Amino acid sequence: MRLKELESLMQDIAPFEEPKVELEQYPTGPHIAARMLYTVANSFDEFDGQTVIDLGCGTAMLSIGAAMLGAQHVLGVDLDDDALRIAQQNVDEYEEALPIDFLRCDVRQVALQGRLKADTVVMNPPFGTRRKGTHTQSVNQPHNSTVCAGADMEFLRAAFQLSRNSVYSLHKSSTREFIQRLAERELRATSAEVLAQLRYDLPASYKFHKQKSKDIEVDLWRFEVPPQTDS
Amino acid sequence: MRLLCHNMLQCHIKGVVNGYPLKIEAEKVETRETDYEPDFLRHIFPRIQWDALREAAAAMGVDDLPESVSEEMLEDESFLKQFHHALLEVHLEQGALVCPETGRKFVVSDGIPNLLLREDEC
Numbered sequence: 001m002r003l004k005e006l007e008s009l010m011q012d013i014a015p016f017e018e019p020k021v022e023l024e025q026y027p028t029g030p031h032i033a034a035r036m037l038y039t040v041a042n043s044f045d046e047f048d049g050q051t052v053i054d055l056g057c058g059t060a061m062l063s064i065g066a067a068m069l070g071a072q073h074v075l076g077v078d079l080d081d082d083a084l085r086i087a088q089q090n091v092d093e094y095e096e097a098l099p100i101d102f103l104r105c106d107v108r109q110v111a112l113q114g115r116l117k118a119d120t121v122v123m124n125p126p127f128g129t130r131r132k133g134t135h136t137q138s139v140n141q142p143h144n145s146t147v148c149a150g151a152d153m154e155f156l157r158a159a160f161q162l163s164r165n166s167v168y169s170l171h172k173s174s175t176r177e178f179i180q181r182l183a184e185r186e187l188r189a190t191s192a193e194v195l196a197q198l199r200y201d202l203p204a205s206y207k208f209h210k211q212k213s214k215d216i217e218v219d220l221w222r223f224e225v226p227p228q229t230d231s
Numbered sequence: 232m233r234l235l236c237h238n239m240l241q242c243h244i245k246g247v248v249n250g251y252p253l254k255i256e257a258e259k260v261e262t263r264e265t266d267y268e269p270d271f272l273r274h275i276f277p278r279i280q281w282d283a284l285r286e287a288a289a290a291m292g293v294d295d296l297p298e299s300v301s302e303e304m305l306e307d308e309s310f311l312k313q314f315h316h317a318l319l320e321v322h323l324e325q326g327a328l329v330c331p332e333t334g335r336k337f338v339v340s341d342g343i344p345n346l347l348l349r350e351d352e353c
């Protein structure tokens with residue numbers, strides 16, 4: 001599939017109805033999703049015939065893309081019921097049955113699922129810039145308030161648990177050195193490489209955003225996880 | 232939820248030792264035809280816990296899987312088709328996944344299992 005086709009495919013996928021600030025539900029832009037998927041498929045051939053986990057899948061843009069590019073099974077994992085409902089609707093839009101399942105689970109708990117593994121993990125994690133406790137909602141509903149400073153790191157740790165081979169992820173370019181250190185020292189990545197720097201056109205989804213939209217620089221990372229000792 | 236997904240899930244409540252495999256309580260099961268890909272079945276076979284798959288399939292009304300399996304059977308098309316059907320075509324739409332140790336039920340609603348733990352469980 002060509003990059004342009006992929007991008008227009010991504011444009012048809014419904015975003016969040018009402019993004020939740022405490023979960024940092026920024027939709028992945030069609031352009032950035034397409035670039036990411038295209039790279040996994042064409043530069044590394046890590047979708048075709050493989051199993052995939054889309055961690056923090058939101059409305060399933062990356063899940064659907066991975067399935068379209070030949071993944072034989074995709075598991076979309078998210079905490080948020082509303083997002084998963086839209087994700088399922090997005091999958092059901094397609095006439096053929098896409099090989100996608102969904103699971104409602106907290107990213108901090110999913111790593112305890114020791115048997116849950118896929119060849120490739122893709123994710124567009126929250127950037128971890130909103131701090132916990134800024135909204136009363138999060139105080140009363142501990143399980144709906146998982147996203148706090150450092151959420152991107154929690155996602156990365158979980159992704160390393162869930163992957164057999166590689167992890168593709170987006171992180172703010174400003175965190176590049178930190179991510180590199182985390183991946184290499186704590187997570188013992190075989191490799192950690194920035195494949196591209198992309199501009200993330202963050203729409204003004206929430207009231208606290210003053211500007212209409214804001215471009216931020218993000219890195220597309222590829223990590224190879226250390227060899228597994230499991231069965 | 233396909234049984235491929237079920238095969239990888241366990242009860243992850245703190246302190247649970249024998250949380251695998253989760254028993255299936257099926258209220259609504261659907262069958263959806265999927266492309267048959269023998270190469271993928273051979274790729275995934277070594278990771279599948281056969282007893283868990285067989286038991287789960289039986290709970291979903293698919294009871295023709297053989298009791299024991301071997302690598303050689305991956306050349307046998309009639310076996311591969313049974314495996315394909317159980318693993319990828321049968322979906323649990325409504326029901327529950329039950330922890331064999333504690334009896335804790337994880338609800339499956341509209342095909343999506345809810346594995347969120349309560350605070351006192353993690």
